[in-house]
Amino acid sequence: MKNKFYQYIQNLQDTITSKLEDIDGKAKFKQDIWKRPEGGGGRTRVIENGNVFEKGGVNISGVHGKLPKSMQAYFKVGNVDFFACGLSLVLHPKTPMVPTVHANWRYFEMYDKDGEIIDSWFGGGQDLTPYYLFEEDAKHFHHTCKTACDKHNPKFYPTYKKRCDEYFYNAHRNEGRGIGGLFFDYCKATETMTMENWYNFVTEVGNSFIDAYVPIVEKRKDLPYTEAQRNWQEIRRGRYVEFNLVHDKGTLFGLKTNGRIESILMSLPPRVQWVYDHHPEAGSEEEKLIAVLKSPRRWIV
Numbered sequence: 001m002k003n004k005f006y007q008y009i010q011n012l013q014d015t016i017t018s019k020l021e022d023i024d025g026k027a028k029f030k031q032d033i034w035k036r037p038e039g040g041g042g043r044t045r046v047i048e049n050g051n052v053f054e055k056g057g058v059n060i061s062g063v064h065g066k067l068p069k070s071m072q073a074y075f076k077v078g079n080v081d082f083f084a085c086g087l088s089l090v091l092h093p094k095t096p097m098v099p100t101v102h103a104n105w106r107y108f109e110m111y112d113k114d115g116e117i118i119d120s121w122f123g124g125g126q127d128l129t130p131y132y133l134f135e136e137d138a139k140h141f142h143h144t145c146k147t148a149c150d151k152h153n154p155k156f157y158p159t160y161k162k163r164c165d166e167y168f169y170n171a172h173r174n175e176g177r178g179i180g181g182l183f184f185d186y187c188k189a190t191e192t193m194t195m196e197n198w199y200n201f202v203t204e205v206g207n208s209f210i211d212a213y214v215p216i217v218e219k220r221k222d223l224p225y226t227e228a229q230r231n232w233q234e235i236r237r238g239r240y241v242e243f244n245l246v247h248d249k250g251t252l253f254g255l256k257t258n259g260r261i262e263s264i265l266m267s268l269p270p271r272v273q274w275v276y277d278h279h280p281e282a283g284s285e286e287e288k289l290i291a292v293l294k295s296p297r298r299w300i301v
Contacts, residue, residue, distance in 0.1 A: 001120070001195055002062075002083055005107045005202075009060045009087040010043075012105075012206050016089065017045050017058050019210055023217055024050040029058070034260050039065035040083075044263045048270070052098070052221050056091035057266035063257065067110065070256045080118065081111040084257075087206070088250065090267040091213075096233035097223040099130035099137070099178070100240065101213050102267070104250060105206045122198045123185035125160065126209055127168055128216075129178030129240060131233045133289045137216045138179050142299035144212035145182050145205070152201040157300070160184045165296040170243050175293040177243045181212075232286050234273040241268055 017029045027050030035041040042061030047053050062085035072078060086106025093100065105124035112118050128141050142161070149156035164183035169176050182205060187198045244251055244267050254264040280286030 001199065002085060002107060002109055005122075005199060006060075006062050006085045008203055008206070009085065009105065012087055013043065013045065013058055013060050016210065017047075019214060020047065020053065020056070020058070020091070023214065023221075024052045026051040027053060032262075034263070036063050036065075036258065036260065038258060039063060042260065042263060044260070044266065046266055050094070052093055052095075052217065054092050054094040055266075055270045056089070057263070058087070058089040059263050059266065060087045061085060061259075061263070063259070068257055071253070074256075075110070077110065077119075079113075081115070083109045083111075084253075086124070088267075092237070092269040093217070093221070095221060095223065096131040096225050096229045097220040098217050099128050100237075100269075102127055102129070103206075103209050105202050107202075120188070120195065121185070122187040122195075122202045124202055124205065125164055125181060125183035126205065126212060127164055127178055127181035127183070128213075129236075130289065131236050132229070132285055133179070133292060134216075134220070137219070138297075139299050140215060141179075141181060141212050144208050146300050148204045148208040149182070149201075151204055152197070156184075156201070157182070168243065170239060170247070172246070173239060173242070175239070175290065176296060177240060177293075179292060179299070180296060231273065232280075234269075234271055235275055235278055236289075237269045237272045238274045241272055244268065 021028055024047065027047045029045040029047045032044040034044065040063035042059060044057065044059045046057045048055050064083040065081065067080050067082045084106065086104060088104045090102045091100060103126035107122050109120040110118050146157040149160065160182040161180060164180040165176060167183045168178060168180065189195050251264055280290060
């Protein structure tokens with residue numbers, strides 16, 4: 001399974017980066033192949049200063065070795081070996097009219113002293129962080145997520161949509177990071193779902209990413225915007241940074257397993273503001289966004 005999924009994310013990285021370069025029309029992804037001293041490595045691809053994308057990364061990795069003490073305590077296991085692979089992407093567009101997007105699809109195995117698998121699971125999801133709320137875009141993104149889920153189980157979309165709203169939440173701000181999407185973790189074999197079933201589901205979601213995000217980019221990338229709207233984008237990016245550094249489990253795992261710091265922190269935008277006690281104007285488009293972030297909405301009825 002690990003070889004099969006790693007091959008899948010290699011191919012998916014190629015597909016996504018090629019499509020994003022076509023959309024940008026200027027910038028190309030720079031590739032960085034890296035090795036992890038304890039075992040494994042990855043292929044980082046970063047795009048910067050484009051016509052559409054100010055900064056973004058589409059990274060894959062496959063790492064293995066002894067599970068660090070800090071993560072043994074987290075997973076409540078003893079001295080075990082592990083393998084983890086996944087694709088993680090974050091795209092920060094230049095214009096505030098196009099939302100930031102994040103996605104991740106991953107697979108994890110743990111082994112006993114004889115090298116036998118003692119646990120394995122899939123995880124992942126995709127979520128949207130707009131700066132200005134276009135309701136039709138939110139509905140499109142969620143509809144695409146639901147379509148992918150419904151091919152496997154009609155309960156998946158409402159379950160994983162709710163988990164996404166709960167997970168990507170800045171509790172210290174009492175607001176969501178964005179308008180959600182899907183979030184699933186610890187997807188293990190059961191009586192009704194084999195690991196092959198989970199593989200089919202996770203890859204279905206991965207394959208839906210371009211359909212979920214690209215039409216939104218193409219629709220909004222050429223809209224005009226003001227300097228004030230750009231400032232608002234940078235203020236909201238600050239909240240994005242807060243979540244990734246305070247709450248995100250993927251960032252935590254990377255830092256605690258001696259992951260490659262440049263690849264882990266590629267999710268951070270290049271230009272960010274923190275304005276003291278900032279509040280949007282009453283009745284403004286900015287306030288409209290905040291209202292949705294404080295009260296997650298059902299986008300698909």
